[in-house]
Amino acid sequence: MPLSEVKHKQSYLIKRLPRVKLLQSLGIREGAAVSVVTQQPLGGPLVVEIKGRCVAVDRSLAAEIIVEQN
Numbered sequence: 001m002p003l004s005e006v007k008h009k010q011s012y013l014i015k016r017l018p019r020v021k022l023l024q025s026l027g028i029r030e031g032a033a034v035s036v037v038t039q040q041p042l043g044g045p046l047v048v049e050i051k052g053r054c055v056a057v058d059r060s061l062a063a064e065i066i067v068e069q070n
Helices: 021-025
Strands: 012-016 033-039 046-050 053-057 066-069
Touching: none
Parallel strands: none
Antiparallel strands: 012 033, 012 066, 033 046, 046 053
């Protein structure tokens, strides 16, 4: 399922990512555990926690990140 559609505060494993170098530099990689902390209103970004850090991810980009429940 896309990261943009997951439940808050549950852990998911990243299965597939779009080819965007910025994601890797932020520590967002296949096989990493991630959870959604908040979803900003009005189509704003998702704030996700990965490896103990919080990172904002554009909602359209989050729709391309495929995860499965951990």
